[in-house]
Amino acid sequence: MGMKAKKETIKIVIIGxxxxxxxxxIGRLLLETDSxxxxxxxxxxxxxxxxxxxxxxxxxxxxxKEEREKNATIDTTQIFFKTxxxxxxxxxxxxxxxxxxxxxxxxxxxxAAVLVIDVNEGVMEQTRRHAFIAxxxxxxxxxxxxxxxxxxxxxxxxxxxxxxxxxxxxxxxxVKPLFMIPVSVREGVNIGGRSSETIWYKGxxxxxxxxxxxxxxxxxxxxxxxxxxxxxxxxxxxxxxGKVASGIVKKRQKVVFxxxxxGAEIKDIRIFKKYGKRKALPxxxxxxxxxxxxxxKRGEVIVQADDPQKGVNRFRGNVFWMSKEPLQVxxxxxxxxxxxxxxxxxxxxxxxxxxxxxxxxxxxxxELKLNEAGVVVFKTEKxxxxxxxxxxxxxxxxxxxxxxxxxxxGVIV
Amino acid sequence: MTYLDELENKTIYIVRxxxxxxxxxxxxxxxxxxxxxxxxxxxxxxxxxxxxxxIHIDTGFKFREIYEFRDKYAEKWGLNLIISRNEEAFRExxxxxxxxxxxxxALKTEALKITLKERDLKALLLAxxxxxxxxxxxxRYFSPREIDFKWNYRDQPPELWDLYKSKxxxxxxxxxxxxxxxxxxxVWKYVQRERMPAVGLYFAKKxxxxxxxGCERCCASVKSSADSIKKIVWELExxxxxxxxxxxxxxxxxxxxxxxxxxxxx
Numbered sequence: 147m148g149m150k151a152k153k154e155t156i157k158i159v160i161i162g163x164x165x166x167x168x169x170x171x172i173g174r175l176l177l178e179t180d181s182x183x184x185x186x187x188x189x190x191x192x193x194x195x196x197x198x199x200x201x202x203x204x205x206x207x208x209x210x211k212e213e214r215e216k217n218a219t220i221d222t223t224q225i226f227f228k229t230x231x232x233x234x235x236x237x238x239x240x241x242x243x244x245x246x247x248x249x250x251x252x253x254x255x256x257x258a259a260v261l262v263i264d265v266n267e268g269v270m271e272q273t274r275r276h277a278f279i280a281x282x283x284x285x286x287x288x289x290x291x292x293x294x295x296x297x298x299x300x301x302x303x304x305x306x307x308x309x310x311x312x313x314x315x316x317x318x319x320x321v322k323p324l325f326m327i328p329v330s331v332r333e334g335v336n337i338g339g340r341s342s343e344t345i346w347y348k349g350x351x352x353x354x355x356x357x358x359x360x361x362x363x364x365x366x367x368x369x370x371x372x373x374x375x376x377x378x379x380x381x382x383x384x385x386x387x388g389k390v391a392s393g394i395v396k397k398r399q400k401v402v403f404x405x406x407x408x409g410a411e412i413k414d415i416r417i418f419k420k421y422g423k424r425k426a427l428p429x430x431x432x433x434x435x436x437x438x439x440x441x442x443k444r445g446e447v448i449v450q451a452d453d454p455q456k457g458v459n460r461f462r463g464n465v466f467w468m469s470k471e472p473l474q475v476x477x478x479x480x481x482x483x484x485x486x487x488x489x490x491x492x493x494x495x496x497x498x499x500x501x502x503x504x505x506x507x508x509x510x511x512x513e514l515k516l517n518e519a520g521v522v523v524f525k526t527e528k529x530x531x532x533x534x535x536x537x538x539x540x541x542x543x544x545x546x547x548x549x550x551x552x553x554x555x556g557v558i559v
Numbered sequence: 560m561t562y563l564d565e566l567e568n569k570t571i572y573i574v575r576x577x578x579x580x581x582x583x584x585x586x587x588x589x590x591x592x593x594x595x596x597x598x599x600x601x602x603x604x605x606x607x608x609x610x611x612x613x614i615h616i617d618t619g620f621k622f623r624e625i626y627e628f629r630d631k632y633a634e635k636w637g638l639n640l641i642i643s644r645n646e647e648a649f650r651e652x653x654x655x656x657x658x659x660x661x662x663x664x665a666l667k668t669e670a671l672k673i674t675l676k677e678r679d680l681k682a683l684l685l686a687x688x689x690x691x692x693x694x695x696x697x698x699r700y701f702s703p704r705e706i707d708f709k710w711n712y713r714d715q716p717p718e719l720w721d722l723y724k725s726k727x728x729x730x731x732x733x734x735x736x737x738x739x740x741x742x743x744x745x746v747w748k749y750v751q752r753e754r755m756p757a758v759g760l761y762f763a764k765k766x767x768x769x770x771x772x773g774c775e776r777c778c779a780s781v782k783s784s785a786d787s788i789k790k791i792v793w794e795l796e797x798x799x800x801x802x803x804x805x806x807x808x809x810x811x812x813x814x815x816x817x818x819x820x821x822x823x824x825x
């Protein structure tokens with residue numbers, strides 16, 4: 147007690163097909179890691195009885211009345227727990243296709259994923275869709291939990307069968323799962339502790355696999371990108387507010403504002419009541435004072451003066467479409483990337499992809515419909531500063547809005 | 560960056576994003592540890608001077624210590640404090656005996672409706688956290704609310720990365736939740752690190768303290784010997800008691816909180 151243990155935190159999204167056991171797995175994890183507050187399990191038992199059931203562990207995650215009545219997750223939720231080695235943020239997601247936007251919402255914040263798959267059913271429609279989305283969002287750390295092993299008598303053969311099916315499936319996505327674990331969420335097998343039911347299995351149990359996951363650290367060695375968030379005037383001074391997306395910003399550094407190409411020198415770096423700050427690292431939200439101020443607007447991006455970066459008017463992105471209103475070629479929409487916001491059109495939909503079969507449905511399409519993915523060339527009204535998602539995340543991801551609604555999301559590859 | 564720095568930075572980003580989008584916003588401050596932490600972070604985000612009003616929804620039933628804390632720090636930090644009350648419900652004698660759901664709804668939600676309208680606020684900053692309650696765990700950072708305050712939890716908009724929803728109809732408003740990703744323990748560790756002040760009710764006296772504070776009649780204390788911030792942090796590292804176990808509105812039946820929130824409760 148009172149020890150200063152520096153525990154790493156990792157955010158893990160739970161994905162998979164309807165009824166394969168995502169929410170129940172979370173409940174089981176909480177139970178096995180002794181993470182439930184006093185009286186919680188009694189409360190869940192009581193509610194379960196009302197619905198004519200035994201203890202329904204999924205209710206620990208499914209808290210909406212409608213979710214419990216329908217026995218299905220509607221919206222994403224986040225649950226915190228820790229083991230001796232790590233802190234976890236577990237993100238539950240709905241398995242039904244009509245709630246895919248909620249699944250994406252949850253998955254966009256995750257660093258790793260647990261794919262839950264019912265060994266009896268194998269790879270199903272939302273298994274594929276969820277895996278596709280996770281891989282598109284750049285989640286490359288994947289643990290597969292083969293659930294409901296109790297229903298196949300913990301048979302190794304059945305496990306290997308589905309495992310092989312899954313290997314082929316992931317190969318198609320270019321992803322290699324880190325761990326493949328036979329579990330029974332209902333019986334609590336291979337979740338927090340080893341079980342005699344699966345003596346043939348020599349790998350880690352689920353909590354061990356989760357503890358072995360590492361979160362990526364931000365890289366300060368990349369070039370400076372500082373998207374301007376706002377400008378405040380405080381005590382006659384103009385302060386440029388924003389978050390360092392990548393690289394390092396230093397006092398006395400010579401910088402350029404994009405896309406205007408105006409040059410400037412950083413006079414001072416401000417954080418409230420922290421004096422004498424000489425540099426700021428990725429992820430820091432700071433204020434910048436320029437040697438000589440000129441009008442600066444939200445959405446401009448500060449880079450080093452010797453960086454050859456310019457803005458672009460045209461780029462290609464992988465897009466997932468979340469709206470019933472399709473994305474149409476040559477119709478104006480709004481692109482948002484970091485704090486940049488510009489009008490743009492989809493000049494070309496090069497590929498239209500079925501996200502559950504991964505089939506190429508059409509080349510040079512006119513439309514991208516609900517739950518489809520596409521490779522799209524966008525043309526923007528004004529130049530935007532973008533990067534590959536794998537290089538600088540903040541400038542490699544974007545959303546597409548129309549009217550009041552966020553309709554699509556994409557990454558630049 | 561430390562873990563607390565990460566949490567703090569994310570909150571600053573969200574707060575600045577809210578202000579960049581809508582100038583007419585307000586912070587709901589209950590003087591509890593969460594909204595006081597948020598207020599503290601907002602002061603940092605704007606270099607000491609909060610450029611929008613700070614709203615206290617006053618039910619008239621709060622602990623004396625809470626009012627004292629409010630007045631002391633509103634002055635010390637130069638806050639533009641608005642006290643929001645549903646005077647009509649007061650006059651008609653609303654109180655918890657008339658039903659906790661009814662009382663919370665009238666003295667909190669309805670009071671907030673009045674203030675929102677009077678001040679024409681487009682967005683409210685609230686310090687709710689996901690780990691407090693299962694219903695709050697379902698929230699978005701930027702959550703649109705209808706004109707009648709209703710939260711359409713069955714059909715929430717997507718929210719990806721830090722590209723938060725920013726456009727809503729003229730009649731709607733946003734609930735913005737910059738502390739959603741903090742846990743109770745994180746907040747106390749932050750209070751400790753920042754040497755922030757906290758209302759005395761949180762500290763144990765005669766073997767009892769409050770984990771969560773609000774209206775005097777609807778808050779129960781828990782057994783505890785934690786009489787300092789350091790001891791509270793220790794206690795929370797090992798406790799098995801839920802934070803809001805002393806709050807009546809969470810308990811009455813399993814879905815009181817869901818019902819309250821769907822109608823616009825905090």
